[in-house]
Amino acid sequence: MYLYFWYYSNPYDFIVVVAKILTSKWTSGKKQKFYPFKRLFDYGQKYKRQLWLACGASVLNKLFDLAPPALIGVAVNIAIRQEDSIIAQLGVEEIVWQFLILSLVTVIIWVLESLFEYSYKRLWRSLAQNIQHNLRLDAYKHLQKLELAYFEEHSTGALISILSDDINQLERFLDSGINDILQVFTTVIIVGGAFFIIAPDVAWIVILPIPFIVWGTLTYQDLLAPRYADVREKVGLLNSRLSNNLSGITTIKSFVAEDYENQRLASESEAYSRSNNRAIKLSAAFIPMIRMLILVGFIGLMIFGGMATVTGKIAVSAYSVLVFLIQRLLWPLTRLGETFDQYQRAMASTNRVMDLLNTPVANHYDNIALDLDAVTGELEFVDISFSYQNRLPIIQNLSLYIPSGKTIAIVGTTGSGKSTLVKLLLRFYELNYGKITLDGIDIKNLSLRDLRQCIGLVSQDVFLFHGTVADNITYGSFNAKKQEIIMAAKLAEADDFIMKLPYGYETVVGERGQKLSGGQRQRIALARTILKNPPILVLDEATSAVDNETEAAIQRTLEKITVNRTTIVIAHRLSTIRNADYIYVMEMGKLLEYGTHERLLQMDGIYASLWQVQSGIK
Numbered sequence: 001m002y003l004y005f006w007y008y009s010n011p012y013d014f015i016v017v018v019a020k021i022l023t024s025k026w027t028s029g030k031k032q033k034f035y036p037f038k039r040l041f042d043y044g045q046k047y048k049r050q051l052w053l054a055c056g057a058s059v060l061n062k063l064f065d066l067a068p069p070a071l072i073g074v075a076v077n078i079a080i081r082q083e084d085s086i087i088a089q090l091g092v093e094e095i096v097w098q099f100l101i102l103s104l105v106t107v108i109i110w111v112l113e114s115l116f117e118y119s120y121k122r123l124w125r126s127l128a129q130n131i132q133h134n135l136r137l138d139a140y141k142h143l144q145k146l147e148l149a150y151f152e153e154h155s156t157g158a159l160i161s162i163l164s165d166d167i168n169q170l171e172r173f174l175d176s177g178i179n180d181i182l183q184v185f186t187t188v189i190i191v192g193g194a195f196f197i198i199a200p201d202v203a204w205i206v207i208l209p210i211p212f213i214v215w216g217t218l219t220y221q222d223l224l225a226p227r228y229a230d231v232r233e234k235v236g237l238l239n240s241r242l243s244n245n246l247s248g249i250t251t252i253k254s255f256v257a258e259d260y261e262n263q264r265l266a267s268e269s270e271a272y273s274r275s276n277n278r279a280i281k282l283s284a285a286f287i288p289m290i291r292m293l294i295l296v297g298f299i300g301l302m303i304f305g306g307m308a309t310v311t312g313k314i315a316v317s318a319y320s321v322l323v324f325l326i327q328r329l330l331w332p333l334t335r336l337g338e339t340f341d342q343y344q345r346a347m348a349s350t351n352r353v354m355d356l357l358n359t360p361v362a363n364h365y366d367n368i369a370l371d372l373d374a375v376t377g378e379l380e381f382v383d384i385s386f387s388y389q390n391r392l393p394i395i396q397n398l399s400l401y402i403p404s405g406k407t408i409a410i411v412g413t414t415g416s417g418k419s420t421l422v423k424l425l426l427r428f429y430e431l432n433y434g435k436i437t438l439d440g441i442d443i444k445n446l447s448l449r450d451l452r453q454c455i456g457l458v459s460q461d462v463f464l465f466h467g468t469v470a471d472n473i474t475y476g477s478f479n480a481k482k483q484e485i486i487m488a489a490k491l492a493e494a495d496d497f498i499m500k501l502p503y504g505y506e507t508v509v510g511e512r513g514q515k516l517s518g519g520q521r522q523r524i525a526l527a528r529t530i531l532k533n534p535p536i537l538v539l540d541e542a543t544s545a546v547d548n549e550t551e552a553a554i555q556r557t558l559e560k561i562t563v564n565r566t567t568i569v570i571a572h573r574l575s576t577i578r579n580a581d582y583i584y585v586m587e588m589g590k591l592l593e594y595g596t597h598e599r600l601l602q603m604d605g606i607y608a609s610l611w612q613v614q615s616g617i618k
């Protein structure tokens, strides 16, 4: 270890080496105690310089902070030894001058201490801010790259608690935790060293409790770690419940389920409290226990040091310094408990954030860029098969051709896999077999970004963001001009109602657009797609949840915008798709019939029978 210290003159490298030794030691063991710290360390490589400076400022501040007891010792020394004092030996015999010099040194030390205190606080806090900011952004960016399947497995609340609570926890530790640890170590080295120099005979009694304090702290860490991991997990569950309930508030109210939800929330919240109490029970006992160990050192110094002073082995001035110093040495160790407490919480959080960052992103070999203006929109599904994770096959050996500029419709029973086809086209999921081509190119090889730019999806579940009407229409076409927004809204027959809103296009629509009606939301979504102007349009039950008037308006719009644009319409109401160029009938992941409306009626199969039911013939 000493060799490492001499070899790595840069303290940062030294810390890295120590961290690596510790992590290699512990990661090979079962407990992997320092593994999360290593993960954080690896992540923090880019803040090397700032970390180095902050460590330096912390250590220097502590050095100057430890000086006052020594200054008191010198003052006592001057008072007792006068012309033979330490300062007198430097050539200043006048006592007044000795005190003046001592005062000057005191002023310099205090000023430097303050300066370094300011520096380390600024440096650690800004480091904490930088890391929390970048970590949050990195985690969020990574999250956006993950497949939809990941979001189906993880609740929104749990993900929010990682992006918010866990990162804040880490910020709190970085704010002061590392500084505390560094300063405690500096104190032990400097003050412990001073004890051995000033009074080697009694130094052992003061140093004796330290290994026990450190051992106790590390043992505590082991006991606390699983309890804090449990606390973090319970926070995640509580947050999931809260976010789920807040988004489902209308359902809760309409089913008069407030009491039921109060109980469910209470049980999650109680689980969190219980988990926290288990951790608190253990952590609260730490300082009182350590205090007893400190007491041993303190009493030992009082007795042995006092006796050594009486017998003349130690000078009175040295004894007074030691009595001050022991407080400076042992009391900060009590903070170790609090710091390790914070450390444990922060490491539980680090693990969760790093796990998120380490979630593998699906490998896309999507290197072919598309010239969006040149895309014709010819689509072909070639013998595709697909199943969701751990589910039976949803699509089986399905083939489908859509000539460019044509409108096709897909109809079929619920759950037959219609929406799944759209998700596969947008590559939200990857195919098990077969391929889908756009303008003859396998979409697997296309740039994902370009592919999705080519497709305008309007579905039954419209999602509007909290913001203005204009913000929502321009979503995805962020540079659109005012005139273009209005044109799109007019084409979607949305302009009339927008102009009647209190602030027109600047009206805030509320979270998920809840201040608008379903039909209004749908028309804004349509305007958003019109503005995007994609070569392929996909309408997944776009009119199924709207009133007749809105449906008629949307139909009028579609007649205009689908001309010469490849369009896929998924619908249950057959009247809305009867004019499609081709209609495909889907059952249990397979296409069973296809043709024009008239041809399908002549075939007298599933479509004909559905038509008869819907038009009231049957």
Ligand SMILES: Nc1ncnc2c1ncn2[C@@H]1O[C@H](COP(=O)(O)OP(=O)(O)OP(=O)(O)O)[C@@H](O)[C@H]1O
Pocket: 152, 388, 389, 391, 394, 412, 413, 414, 415, 416, 417, 418, 419, 420, 421
């Ligand atoms: N994310 C998912 N994970 C697992 N299974 C899913 C998922 N999404 C859909 N499914 C299943 O896939 C099947 C097809 O669903 P899909 O949404 O494609 O049907 P659909 O024909 O569009 O139905 P509808 O007309 O009711 O909208 C259903 O059995 C459904 O339960």
